[in-house]
Amino acid sequence: DYRREARAQALFGAAFADRPDVFVPAVLPERSADAVLTTAFSPGLRFEALRERSSEEKDAAAATLVDVCWRSIFVLETLQADPHPGNFLFLPGKVVLLDFGCVRRFPAAYVAAWRDVVGALLHGAGGLRDAIERTGMVGDPGFDFAEHEAFLRWMFAPYAQPDFRFDRPYLLAGRRFSSPTATNGRRMAVPPEFPWFARAVLGLHGSLARLGARGDFGSRLAAAVAESPRPLPEA
Secondary structure, three states, X not given: OHHHHHHHHHHHHHHOOOOOXXXXXXXXXXXXXXXXXXXXXXXXXXXXXXXXXXXXXXXXXXXXXXXXXXXXXXXXXXXXXXXXXXXXXXXXXXXEEOOXXXXXXXXXXXXXXXXXXXXXXXXXXXXXXXXXXXXXXXXXXXXXXXXXXXXXXXXXXXXOOOOEEOOHHHHHXXXXXXXXXXXXXXXXXXXXXXXXXXXXXXXXXXXXXXXXXXXXXXXXHHHHHHOOOOOOOOO
């Protein structure tokens, strides 16, 4: 549905218009239709070319990607839900966002539950068990909350310290949570929002590990969580 994609791209472009480090190419409606989407051209490096650049350039791009992901979730309550590296271009000091054909809107209550998960995990706000239940992940009565907390602490480990490097060992440490013998493998519910949430966050982390990105990512997540929600309208 190229008209829906065009609307989504325009909405994201407006949402990030205040960010000098984010660029969404403008849609050209006069050259778009049901079967074609035309946008303004943007130059930029592909992801693999970025990997060959300096650590400073890679770290700056990583910081912007983190901001985009978490601001989309906690402020826009809407994800560009296909975050593979081919959907980004990189310019000096700027990330270009491409391909809005897969966009998912989250209910406000779901986002609020994850905001409380972050508060409990990273800031000791309490109420973690209640927040987990509100994310819809608790299925079987034998659900292991301690194991799920361990999964969440692994997922949010990059945000729990002021200086973190994404690398392969970090990614490998999470494999036990998705193995066929995982403790909650048959006890966990999977609400319809979670695959998209996990795809965005874990896909982001995979890309940052390929960059070997390093930085203070926790402050960026905290800023997104603290910002007032401004949900995008449905595309």
